[in-house]
Amino acid sequence: MSIFTWFDERLELKKFKAKFLVKTFPTHPTFLLGELALFSFITLVATGVFLGFLYEPSTKMVSLFGAMVPAAYASVVKIDILPLGMIIRRIHHWSAMLMIAAVLTHLMRIYFTSAYRKPREINWLIGLCLLGTAMVAAFTGYLLPYSQFSVTATSIAYYVSKSVPWIGDWVSRLLFAGEFPSDGTVPRFFFMHVMLIPATLIGLISLHLLIIVKQKHTEPRSNRNRKEAEGGRRLIGIPIWPEQGVISLSFYLFLLFVVVLMATYIPLNPIETYGPPSPGTPVMRPDWYFLPVYGFLKLIPGDLSFTFLGGKITPETIGGVIFPGLLFLAAALMPFLDRWKEPQHYIANPLQRPFMTSLGVGAGVFICMTAVAGYIDVLHITPNRMTAYAILATLAAWGVTYTLLRRYSRKRGTDV
Amino acid sequence: MVDGIDGDKREKAGITRRRFTLGVIIASVAGAFGSLFALLKVLSPEKKGGGYVTTIQPGDKLVYAKGGNMGAPLRASSLNVGDAVLAFPAGKSSNPANLVQVIKLQETEFKPPMHLNLTDRGFVAYSAICTHLGCTVSWVKNQQAPAASYTECFCHNSIFDPSRGAKVMGGPAPIPLAQIGVKVADDGTLVFTSDFTGPIGPQVG
Ligand code: FES
Numbered sequence: 083m084s085i086f087t088w089f090d091e092r093l094e095l096k097k098f099k100a101k102f103l104v105k106t107f108p109t110h111p112t113f114l115l116g117e118l119a120l121f122s123f124i125t126l127v128a129t130g131v132f133l134g135f136l137y138e139p140s141t142k143m144v145s146l147f148g149a150m151v152p153a154a155y156a157s158v159v160k161i162d163i164l165p166l167g168m169i170i171r172r173i174h175h176w177s178a179m180l181m182i183a184a185v186l187t188h189l190m191r192i193y194f195t196s197a198y199r200k201p202r203e204i205n206w207l208i209g210l211c212l213l214g215t216a217m218v219a220a221f222t223g224y225l226l227p228y229s230q231f232s233v234t235a236t237s238i239a240y241y242v243s244k245s246v247p248w249i250g251d252w253v254s255r256l257l258f259a260g261e262f263p264s265d266g267t268v269p270r271f272f273f274m275h276v277m278l279i280p281a282t283l284i285g286l287i288s289l290h291l292l293i294i295v296k297q298k299h300t301e302p303r304s305n306r307n308r309k310e311a312e313g314g315r316r317l318i319g320i321p322i323w324p325e326q327g328v329i330s331l332s333f334y335l336f337l338l339f340v341v342v343l344m345a346t347y348i349p350l351n352p353i354e355t356y357g358p359p360s361p362g363t364p365v366m367r368p369d370w371y372f373l374p375v376y377g378f379l380k381l382i383p384g385d386l387s388f389t390f391l392g393g394k395i396t397p398e399t400i401g402g403v404i405f406p407g408l409l410f411l412a413a414a415l416m417p418f419l420d421r422w423k424e425p426q427h428y429i430a431n432p433l434q435r436p437f438m439t440s441l442g443v444g445a446g447v448f449i450c451m452t453a454v455a456g457y458i459d460v461l462h463i464t465p466n467r468m469t470a471y472a473i474l475a476t477l478a479a480w481g482v483t484y485t486l487l488r489r490y491s492r493k494r495g496t497d498v
Numbered sequence: 499m500v501d502g503i504d505g506d507k508r509e510k511a512g513i514t515r516r517r518f519t520l521g522v523i524i525a526s527v528a529g530a531f532g533s534l535f536a537l538l539k540v541l542s543p544e545k546k547g548g549g550y551v552t553t554i555q556p557g558d559k560l561v562y563a564k565g566g567n568m569g570a571p572l573r574a575s576s577l578n579v580g581d582a583v584l585a586f587p588a589g590k591s592s593n594p595a596n597l598v599q600v601i602k603l604q605e606t607e608f609k610p611p612m613h614l615n616l617t618d619r620g621f622v623a624y625s626a627i628c629t630h631l632g633c634t635v636s637w638v639k640n641q642q643a644p645a646a647s648y649t650e651c652f653c654h655n656s657i658f659d660p661s662r663g664a665k666v667m668g669g670p671a672p673i674p675l676a677q678i679g680v681k682v683a684d685d686g687t688l689v690f691t692s693d694f695t696g697p698i699g700p701q702v703g
Pocket residue numbers: 628629630631632633651652653654655656669670671
């Protein structure tokens with residue numbers, strides 16, 4: 083009796099295989115982005131377990147090579163000294179960037195192919211939650227090494243959250259365990275980073291996948307013609323196991339190879355260079371996914387504040403909370419503005435949806451320009467001029483894309 | 499409820515099984531959320547003198563805040579025109595609110611709203627905590643024209659004019675850095691002579 087039959091007799095694996103593993107997965111080169119995010123998350127958990135065994139979430143001062151430094155900082159320096167320790171820490175950091183990049187490109191793919199349309203609105207919203215949660219995960223991770231960089235970045239976020247009218251004071255004390263820097267901040271961030279947020283992510287990911295299984299994946303448009311010719315109704319693609327599974331697995335292993343390569347050769351978050359917290363703030367910029375918010379904070383004039391319903395709306399609130407909040411809100415509303423009566427099961431051709439595509443391109447350019455604004459000091463551009471550039475570039479990108487696509491789709495027909 | 503009333507009548511009797519259950523559910527959910535609120539209150543500690551509260555006293559000696567001679571007294575002779583250093587009051591370096599930037603400039607350059615009585619022989623000191631979001635400010639030295647040097651916060655590029663009372667010249671900082679009095683003591687070291695002239699640290703909330 084093989085091991086498989088032993089388990090099969092108890093868990094009915096064959097039934098499971100017949101029901102789920104043969105599910106069809108439509109093929110398209112861009113259908114792997116979501117998996118990329120999932121795989122990065124798996125790498126994050128694996129490396130995170132290693133780091134979690136060695137990290138000490140405390141700011142009490144300990145001696146490290148004769149100097150007094152916070153225990154958290156000391157424990158990360160000790161991780162870096164371990165054989166392979168620094169590589170694992172870098173793999174963790176690279177995977178975090180990769181995960182957010184994958185989620186973002188996945189989101190763009192869904193947007194531009196209009197795969198968020200009825201009946202997939204719920205999964206679009208869950209996807210946005212995943213993006214937000216992943217960014218919070220990355221952010222809480224910034225503080226943990228407790229280097230000069232960590233403390234500066236977290237302190238900025240603390241004051242941004244504190245600036246929110248009505249609730250900011252209370253929320254900031256809840257998130258940062260008192261007024262930052264307090265002894266409670268690191269343990270609280272540690273708990274959120276290793277427990278609360280990953281659990282949330284796992285829950286959201288499971289829901290996301292369950293809904294895909296239930297609703298089935300969208301299909302490339304080429305399938306439509308084929309189905310009409312064959313008169314079939316089922317999804318056209320390859321079974322999850324073994325075909326799709328093998329593709330995914332080799333894809334993941336290749337990805338791991340790239341990440342390990344980057345971790346080996348490209349330094350990332352070198353806390354030994356930043357040093358433990360000390361007076362003096364180095365010139366530094368956050369990781370790329372926070373650049374838009376960081377850049378936006380530079381653009382808003384310091385005297386732009388007004389009172390609204392008894393609360394003072396400050397530039398920090400506008401840049402750090404309202405701006406990203408509006409971006410997420412706009413994205414969340416998309417499937418409810420682009421409403422359809424009939425369920426849509428084929429992805430759309432972005433070239434034949436001039437309005438939606440140009441809107442997406444415009445938003446993308448705008449976000450990129452706010453990221454560029456993070457560099458106005460090295461580019462020697464004044465904030466006002468940068469704001470003008472950002473607005474012009476956004477309008478131009480939107481207008482040009484719309485005009486070109488209108489022309490294209492007049493020839494080819496629209497797909498709206 | 500009275501026995502023997504049939505379904506239709508019971509429906510009108512005001513309290514039905516369905517309504518009763520609904521009430522119980524609402525009450526328990528409300529209770530659960532109420533207790534959650536108490537929980538959240540526990541999780542967000544009260545203010546305990548946090549934020550930026552300085553403990554500088556007039557008469558405190560200035561010491562280097564970083565670098566090789568960290569903790570050593572700051573001597574007037576070690577700064578040339580156009581120089582600036584970060585300093586703490588001696589023995590009080592654990593409180594970040596005490597961090598100041600001491601700048602040596604040409605006294606003739608000083609213009610209002612600078613408090614001239616708080617300066618001495620071209621020495622002027624400001625809080626080093628940016629009024630935007632709390633980064634430590636840096637000194638951008640102009641080698642050719644020392645008088646054109648200025649204070650900049652590298653976090654979001656707020657620029658302060660050191661000879662005009664740290665007036666905001668650009669960037670998102672809402673108010674100037676607060677000035678604090680310094681003078682050169684008889685032994686050539688620098689000492690504080692006053693408290694900050696205004697609020698220090700991020701001006702939010
Ligand atoms: S913290 Fe100084 S400019 Fe933002």
